[in-house]
Amino acid sequence: MERFDLVIIGSGPGGYVCAIRAAQLGLKTALVEQFSALGGTCLNVGCIPSKALLHVAAVMDEAAHFAGLGVEYGAPKVDIDKLRAHKNKVVGKLTGGLGSMAKMRKVTVVRGYGSFVGPNHLEVELTSGDAQDKTGQKQVIRFASAIIAAGSAAVRLPFVPDDPRVVDSTGALTLPAVPKKMLVIGGGIIGLEMATVYAALGVRVSVVELTPGLMPGCDRDLVRPLEKRIAEHRLARKSSSLGWLFARAPKVEPIKGLYIFGDVGRGKSMLMDLFFEGAPALRKRRAHFHEFMADVHERVFVFRQKIKAGDIVDEDPMKLTAAALAEEAWLLCFDEFHVTDIADAMILGRLFKSLFERDVVVVATSNAAPDRLYWDGLNRQLFEPFIALLKEKLDVVGLVSAKDYRLDKLAGRQLYFSPADETARAELDAHWQRLAGHHPTGRAEVECNGRIIAVPKAAPGIARFSFFDLCGQPLGAADYLAIARAYPTLIIDHIPVLTPDRRNEARRLITLIDTLYDRGTCLIVSADAEPDALYPKGDGADLFERTASRLMEMRSEAYLTCSTGQRQSD
Numbered sequence: 001m002e003r004f005d006l007v008i009i010g011s012g013p014g015g016y017v018c019a020i021r022a023a024q025l026g027l028k029t030a031l032v033e034q035f036s037a038l039g040g041t042c043l044n045v046g047c048i049p050s051k052a053l054l055h056v057a058a059v060m061d062e063a064a065h066f067a068g069l070g071v072e073y074g075a076p077k078v079d080i081d082k083l084r085a086h087k088n089k090v091v092g093k094l095t096g097g098l099g100s101m102a103k104m105r106k107v108t109v110v111r112g113y114g115s116f117v118g119p120n121h122l123e124v125e126l127t128s129g130d131a132q133d134k135t136g137q138k139q140v141i142r143f144a145s146a147i148i149a150a151g152s153a154a155v156r157l158p159f160v161p162d163d164p165r166v167v168d169s170t171g172a173l174t175l176p177a178v179p180k181k182m183l184v185i186g187g188g189i190i191g192l193e194m195a196t197v198y199a200a201l202g203v204r205v206s207v208v209e210l211t212p213g214l215m216p217g218c219d220r221d222l223v224r225p226l227e228k229r230i231a232e233h234r235l236a237r238k239s240s241s242l243g244w245l246f247a248r249a250p251k252v253e254p255i256k257g258l259y260i261f262g263d264v265g266r267g268k269s270m271l272m273d274l275f276f277e278g279a280p281a282l283r284k285r286r287a288h289f290h291e292f293m294a295d296v297h298e299r300v301f302v303f304r305q306k307i308k309a310g311d312i313v314d315e316d317p318m319k320l321t322a323a324a325l326a327e328e329a330w331l332l333c334f335d336e337f338h339v340t341d342i343a344d345a346m347i348l349g350r351l352f353k354s355l356f357e358r359d360v361v362v363v364a365t366s367n368a369a370p371d372r373l374y375w376d377g378l379n380r381q382l383f384e385p386f387i388a389l390l391k392e393k394l395d396v397v398g399l400v401s402a403k404d405y406r407l408d409k410l411a412g413r414q415l416y417f418s419p420a421d422e423t424a425r426a427e428l429d430a431h432w433q434r435l436a437g438h439h440p441t442g443r444a445e446v447e448c449n450g451r452i453i454a455v456p457k458a459a460p461g462i463a464r465f466s467f468f469d470l471c472g473q474p475l476g477a478a479d480y481l482a483i484a485r486a487y488p489t490l491i492i493d494h495i496p497v498l499t500p501d502r503r504n505e506a507r508r509l510i511t512l513i514d515t516l517y518d519r520g521t522c523l524i525v526s527a528d529a530e531p532d533a534l535y536p537k538g539d540g541a542d543l544f545e546r547t548a549s550r551l552m553e554m555r556s557e558a559y560l561t562c563s564t565g566q567r568q569s570d
């Protein structure tokens with residue numbers, strides 16, 4: 001049994017480069033390859049044969065292009081056997097050269113299919129012929145180290161039948177025949193290479209691509225010239241060898257997005273979740289609208305800095321941001337789309353215009369119809385073109401339902417727990433579970449007049465705060481209103497009994513409850529005492545009587561039912 005310092009499985013670019021270098025460094029090296037020719041996918045059935053054929057296609061294409069410049073060569077005649085032989089010659093030269101190089105460097109090439117049979121042993125089932133035909137003979141190689149450079153194989157699509165007409169890129173590159181028509185599944189680089197070669201041979205090629213653009217994953221700014229060229233070829237199809245590429249494809253309408261609006265608890269978020277989970281797009285993003293906008297502002301800032309530093313020349317930071325976002329996800333889903341911030345309002349139009357130009361599809365849920373977005377906002381007239389754009393690019397659907405599904409989960413349940421002990425905490429936890437359901441939960445932020453209010457725990461439509469978070473901090477009516485707007489249901493943990501020296505907290509609690517009451521917020525609390533005993537003495541204790549009475553009312557079924565009506569009128 002021969003012993004090697006290094007055995008490498010696979011002789012593609014990964015394997016052969018490694019083998020030659022290892023031998024140069026003085027290691028006794030074996031290179032195991034199941035096929036007769038070295039070079040792996042790249043040299044045999046990938047980069048090299050495809051480029052050999054593409055070169056021919058490019059020359060034919062250029063010749064056709066010259067007709068428009070007044071120089072005509074006539075229609076090309078393709079001898080498929082000669083073309084195949086040319087491609088095989090190019091491949092043969094390179095793989096042959098590789099074989100000689102391996103010999104010169106004293107790399108031992110073992111022809112066969114390798115599999116490990118121990119930590120230091122590789123069994124090779126020897127193969128012969130052009131394919132991987134096993135001879136029945138085996139050879140065991142002992143090695144100190146091994147490298148696996150076995151490459152990858154084409155995916156088999158489960159819905160594609162076993163049919164000799166169906167080939168992968170390896171099959172296509174053998175040029176078995178030139179059919180009249182061909183369908184290429186996948187508009188990525190390899191799919192388009194095959195399409196280009198066959199279109200040059202006069203085949204009518206159609207390409208299907210799942211995502212909105214060709215070559216998903218590639219920089220859209222680089223793909224755009226290609227798409228433009230293809231469109232031009234389509235117009236000039238009679239004179240061009242690429243003429244039939246995409247020629248018969250019907251005009252693809254951009255996918256329209258969807259904007260669902262309706263009252264709280266109508267199931268918008270659930271529909272969005274179902275849609276997002278089921279959408280087959282690979283590049284998709286589901287984001288809370290505020291998080292998304294925070295991300296946008298940050299990216300714009302970074303691009304601005306780069307432009308300032310001269311790293312990027314003559315570019316619009318908004319377009320660069322849109323390009324980067326579109327590259328990461330072509331399907332954007334926003335739960336709770338609402339605009340309150342002037343900085344957001346002023347950039348939305350430009351941002352979304354750029355996103356739509358890049359075929360990004362937007363799906364959003366909101367409590368407000370598009371026309372009610374940024375309703376009382378400063379300089380609203382500058383925001384209006386964005387509303388028009390939304391209505392043009394998205395189907396707008398009002399989710400009308402008499403039923404507030406969220407209220408079903410609260411009806412008949414206790415909403416005020418006293419004392420604020422472990423039992424109360426567990427009850428509040430149970431309410432949270434019921435209302436947040438399977439939605440992702442975590443920290444969030446609410447913005448109010450340029451300030452950020454931290455939300456310790458949030459899920460769509462519901463947030464949970466401690467008493468201290470809300471009343472132990474310098475917050476005011478505007479902040480409470482922003483919170484109530486963002487979260488129709490609030491859970492507040494542990495309202496203490498307030499002594500006269502805690503008059504500031506008492507005052508904030510009065511403002512908080514007034515705001516929540518006016519908004520019709522569903523409120524679930526734990527407290528050290530019943531409402532009327534929470535602030536019995538101190539500055540403003542008389543005002544607190546109204547707060548106590550409102551707290552009593554807010555835990556009633558009647559409040560819950562009519563609060564829904566209040567929120568609907570938003």
Ligand SMILES: Cc1cc2nc3c(=O)[nH]c(=O)nc-3n(C[C@H](O)[C@H](O)[C@H](O)COP(=O)(O)OP(=O)(O)OC[C@H]3O[C@@H](n4cnc5c(N)ncnc54)[C@H](O)[C@@H]3O)c2cc1C
Nearest residue numbers: 010011012013014033034040041042046047113114150151
């Ligand atoms: C049509 C096409 C066009 C392409 N064009 C380009 C291009 O223009 N530019 C570019 O950069 N890339 C291109 N690629 C990709 C490129 O070919 C691959 O990235 C590259 O070949 C990967 O090299 P590798 O060494 O990892 O694997 P491979 O080249 O796949 O080599 C792996 C080798 O391992 C052998 N092997 C596997 N298992 C065993 C085993 N158990 N025993 C023995 N042998 C085994 C295989 O037979 C194969 O020869 C193209 C690919 C295709 C299909």
